[in-house]
Amino acid sequence: MDYEVELDDRIALLLEGLPPAAPPAGMWRGVKTRISPRRRVRNALVGAWVAAAATVVISLLPVERPAEAPVSGEFVRGHITYASQEPLADQAALQSMLILDEREAPL
Amino acid sequence: MRRLYLLFAVLVLAQAAFARLDPARLLERARSDANTYKATGTTTFMRRGRQVSVDFVLYHKKGKCRIEYTSGPLAGAVTGTCEMGLWRFDPKLNKLTAMDACSSRRFDARAELAGAAKVVGRPVYILAVKRQRLWVDKETCTILRRENYGPRGRLSSVTEFSSIRYGELPDSIFKQPDCHSADRHARKMSLAALQKALGFPVSVPRYVPKGYKLEGYRLYSTPCGCRAAYTRYDGPASISIFEMLSARKMPCAASGACGQAVELSARGRTFTVIGDLSRAELQKIAESLR
Numbered sequence: 423m424d425y426e427v428e429l430d431d432r433i434a435l436l437l438e439g440l441p442p443a444a445p446p447a448g449m450w451r452g453v454k455t456r457i458s459p460r461r462r463v464r465n466a467l468v469g470a471w472v473a474a475a476a477t478v479v480i481s482l483l484p485v486e487r488p489a490e491a492p493v494s495g496e497f498v499r500g501h502i503t504y505a506s507q508e509p510l511a512d513q514a515a516l517q518s519m520l521i522l523d524e525r526e527a528p529l
Numbered sequence: 530m531r532r533l534y535l536l537f538a539v540l541v542l543a544q545a546a547f548a549r550l551d552p553a554r555l556l557e558r559a560r561s562d563a564n565t566y567k568a569t570g571t572t573t574f575m576r577r578g579r580q581v582s583v584d585f586v587l588y589h590k591k592g593k594c595r596i597e598y599t600s601g602p603l604a605g606a607v608t609g610t611c612e613m614g615l616w617r618f619d620p621k622l623n624k625l626t627a628m629d630a631c632s633s634r635r636f637d638a639r640a641e642l643a644g645a646a647k648v649v650g651r652p653v654y655i656l657a658v659k660r661q662r663l664w665v666d667k668e669t670c671t672i673l674r675r676e677n678y679g680p681r682g683r684l685s686s687v688t689e690f691s692s693i694r695y696g697e698l699p700d701s702i703f704k705q706p707d708c709h710s711a712d713r714h715a716r717k718m719s720l721a722a723l724q725k726a727l728g729f730p731v732s733v734p735r736y737v738p739k740g741y742k743l744e745g746y747r748l749y750s751t752p753c754g755c756r757a758a759y760t761r762y763d764g765p766a767s768i769s770i771f772e773m774l775s776a777r778k779m780p781c782a783a784s785g786a787c788g789q790a791v792e793l794s795a796r797g798r799t800f801t802v803i804g805d806l807s808r809a810e811l812q813k814i815a816e817s818l819r
Contacts, residue, residue, distance in 0.1 A: 497769070497801045497803065500628075500714055501803040501804075504767060504769065505766070507614075509560045510556075510661060510663070512677050512688050514583075514587065515572045515688050518598065518603055521603055522576060522581070525622060
């Protein structure tokens with residue numbers, strides 16, 4: 423521990439003797455722009471745009487979605503049966519559809 | 530020259546007669562067809578993207594009808610209507626289904642004369658009604674051909690007679706089969722009786738489109754033993770509202786002949802609204818049941 427403190431002191435003494443040096447060209451500008459408030463706003467805007475674009479792309483992907491709540495075929499048949507009693511209803515066609523429907527999906 | 534004048538006079542008279550023809554009156558006569566006849570015909574419709582054609586024999590008497598399917602996938606199936614209601618028998622499933630009759634039959638369709646033609650050798654007027662074109666016999670007002678269109682204007686089915694013979698028919702033809710063994714899906718009853726039978730208060734929609742009136746309440750029983758409240762409204766078409774406890778799950782099946790339907794769950798119930806209306810309108814009715 424004492425050795426580490428001694429080493430630090432020696433380095434400090436060495437640095438005191440050196441003239442101040444300028445940072446490499448462009449370094450300070452890069453740091454300045456990174457910490458400036460305007461840059462932060464621009465970064466936030468870019469981030470928002472990227473997030474929005476990602477949302478749009480994800481929503482357009484062919485993802486398997488849950489189907490709408492199924493409507494009971496039995497109820498639909500009931501509705502059609504009564505509808506076939508309405509004035510001018512095409513009974514021959516509607517009853518055909520109902521019989522075929524019952525055969526294909528008996529409940 | 531005299532013949533030319535005569536021809537001109539005949540044409541003027543014919544045009545005047547055509548102009549005086551009241552399509553609404555013609556439609557009313559066609560609707561309440563009081564003729565007795567036996568006809569053969571074919572009905573063609575689209576089902577799951579393919580065309581299905583079925584031949585039939587139709588017996589008709591005022592207020593009664595019997596249709597026997599004679600060809601295609603439905604050969605042997607029979608359906609009929611009488612004062613009690615509607616029934617159908619499918620020999621393939623050995624199943625007899627009966628439904629009680631609708632009490633109110635409101636009828637306020639508008640008709641336009643769309644031309645004249647001939648069907649089975651008989652002169653007819655062509656009437657354009659909402660989503661239908663009807664070929665109405667000029668002499669007897671029997672509908673000899675009809676085209677039905679879907680909500681988007683696409684042809685959904687065509688039914689046409691290939692022969693017709695007017696004359697007496699025995700009442701025995703229209704006799705309803707023994708319906709004791711029938712699957713009776715719906716029984717009409719008062720709202721109070723329905724609520725008592727189901728054990729829960731039946732919801733009444735706060736919104737129903739203009740022109741629709743309550744036709745009645747029914748207890749709707751399904752072959753799987755589920756029971757629901759069936760509220761029916763009559764108007765330009767019809768609206769069916771089914772309500773059942775959400776816990777009672779019913780087996781569901783896709784239907785090829787269904788119109789628009791909306792299903793919604795709220796307050797432990799499932800509401801199913803079906804009708805010939807836009808989806809938004811059906812949704813509005815369903816929301817008003819919450």
